[in-house]
Amino acid sequence: MIRPVSINPAMIATSIWVLTIFGLYMLQFKPIILSLLRQAIS
Amino acid sequence: MSFVAPVLLTLSSLGAGALLLLAFRLLNKWSNVEKIGLSFALGFGLVGWLFFWLGAVGWYSPEAAWGVCGLLAVSLFPLRQNFTLSFAPIKFSALEWVLLGLIFVALAADFLEALALPVEADSLAYHFQLPKQFIEEGRLIFEPRALDGAIPLLMQMTYLAVLLLGGSEDAALTLWTFVSGWAPGLLLYAFSRRWLPRHWSMALLLLFQTLPAMLYGAGSGHIEPRLAMFVLIVAFGLVELKDNPRFGPVLLIGVGAGLYAASKYTGLLFIAAAGISLLIYSGRHWFRNGIVCGVTILVVGGQWYGWNAYHTGDPIFPVLFSALDLEDGTFWDADYADTMKDTLALRNNQISWWVRWLAYPIAATLFPPFAMEAGRVGFGPYFLMIVPFSVAGIWSQRHKIKGSLLAPVALMIFLFYILWLGFGSIPKVRHLLPILPIVLICLAAVSLKAIETWSHLRIPIGLAMALSLAVNMGVVGFFARPYIAYATSGFDREMFLKNNINGYPAVAWLNQQDGIDKVLLTYRAFRYYVRSASYFVYPGVQKLIEARVGRVEPETFWKQMRVLGISHILTDRPTYISQGTASVDTAIKDLAGAGCLGHMKEIQTSWRTSRTLSSLGSGQRLFDVWRLDAEACPYDKSS
Secondary structure, three states: OOOOOOOOHHHHHHHHHHHHHHHHHHHOOHHHHHHHHHHHHO | OOOHHHHHHHHHHHHHHHHHHHHOOOOOOOOHHHHHHHHHHHHHHHHHHHHHHHHHOOOOOHHHHHHHHHHHHHOOOOOHHHOOOOOOOOOOOHHHHHHHHHHHHHHHHHHHHHHOOOOOHHHHHHHOHHHHHHHHHOOOOOOOOOOOOOOOOHHHHHHHHHHHHOOOOHHHHHHHHHHHHHHHHHHHHHHHOOOOOHHHHHHHHHHHHOOHHHHHHOOOOOOHHHHHHHHHHHHHHHHHHOOOOOOHHHHHHHHHHHHHHOOOOOHHHHHHHHHHHHHHHOHHHHHHHHHHHHHHHHHHHOHHHHHHHHHHOOOOOOOOOOOOOOOOOOOOOHHHHHHHHHHHHHHHOOOOHHHHHHOHHHHHHHOOOHHHOOHHHOOOOHHHHOHHHHHHHHHHOOOOHHHOOOHHHHHHHHHHHHHHHHHOOOOOHHHHHHHHHHHHHHHHHHHHHHHHHOHHHHHHHHHHHHHHHHHHHHHHHHHHHHHHHHHHOOOOHHHHHHHHOOOHHHHHHHHOOOOOOEEEEOOHHHOOOOOOEEEEOOOOOOOOOOOOOOOOOHHHHHHHHHHOOOOEEEEEEOOOOOOOOOOHHHHHHHHHHOOOEEEEEEEEEEEEOOOOOHHHOEEEEEEEEEEEOOOOOHHHHHO
């Protein structure tokens, strides 16, 4: 059973923090990811 | 034999560790998973300790290895009633089943690596090469090379043990690194269960074992992943200290810290961190505990420092040469000490002071300088993601933290981190791997407290873990690709080595030649697979052959090679490690011009930046094989 989730400002703020860190972390691998994508497409 | 050797060594480690726990009166105290994890970790260290002494007296033989390991394994049987294994079905939640499945995938990927051949450069250069060299000698020999030769080698002693047991087969070694590479995860799981629910502990185990730094180092035989076991041994001791007035916990702390020091020089920093924490939390018994722990550390961890001191006068060769005011000798002198000082200062200054002291975790996660060797082989984003929740948890528990059982452990790793930043010299992020399980457990334990206070934080905390695991599992896929290709190619050994070791065709060609006594190598990863004896000539870390740029004289270079019995040279062109005016590169050219070297072969091979990601760049590199021709060499006659 899926429990209902109540939205809370702290939850939103910390989720944004988590996603921001994730995005910034992944940014350093942009050249690798782009090159892999290029390889996959070609 | 390849499979029997790691199995026997696993049983030996369990038996040896259980004996130690019994001696410390701790065997019946803890849960099964704790006892198994601790027994293995302690026994792993004890095997390494024992094989130092076997080598020191020249008893490296398969018979001796089978005798010692057989005895240790047999000792497990009288102790088996202390391990009450239950085979009752365990009920897992849906989430736990998912985690179990992912753990299985990661295990399978690492097992594929274990079925392949060693290809990681550091391991080929010394982690695996030194044990092979010692076995060929039949005893322990002093390797007079700073930083990766004359260093504490406890872990490499276990590699030596498995090679002796397994008839020097590569598979015995790689299967052993597979087993010992996952043991820290098991111990992390066991320790974390004291504070965390099962699914959290399983997630931490998976996260730790699939960190890019672990995938890179655990299966390939690096030291740091296994050092985590020794840190966890000390953690168990510190936690137990509060409620156990006997010497058991203190001995456990001493053994764990001693094993760390016997494996890596940074263990000396760890001894300081663990010691301070022990003294602070020993209360009025601080002096007694300090003495017992100190003596234990000396007995368990002192042998390699004594070995170095015996051969060079410097227990931390070559760091204390100037401080001890040692006289110039065969292996080191004041000039080399100055060079080493400059090298270490250069390495130390590769990151600015503010990055080191104020922003190391942030820089290592988000924008790592090259010197940190993070990024593709780093720690992933979890540690930064979880920070706000940990801070919230610490705030919610601020009145209880000081009395927490985890407090001495947290203090220890904090002290180690500060000491490492100050004196660790090389700012490589993987050097923090040993303390990472404790960091993870502390962060998770306080985050759980944050959830208990603010339940809506459950979702972002879960999101942080899910995203981190997703990244790690993606890395597992990339990491496993060459090993899957190896398995699907029908385990084509030569093809695998050619595809995964830069310049391997040059080694393959050399191995087909007759009459090679000893080869001078300028690329360290060649050492493991070159069949004949070899000498790696890196500038500034060894004195037997001068290779420092600006100081290499052809005549001296020739004579030093002759003293070492070098018959051939295998080098890249130009010689990458020493090129420019008066370098190894120019000395080889001069010697060839003088008729001292006969050119045997030029080999052009492909060269890739990364084994795992071919898209990162590749090229071609030239290698030359030279034969020393003493008859034609004027320098030989002049001596």
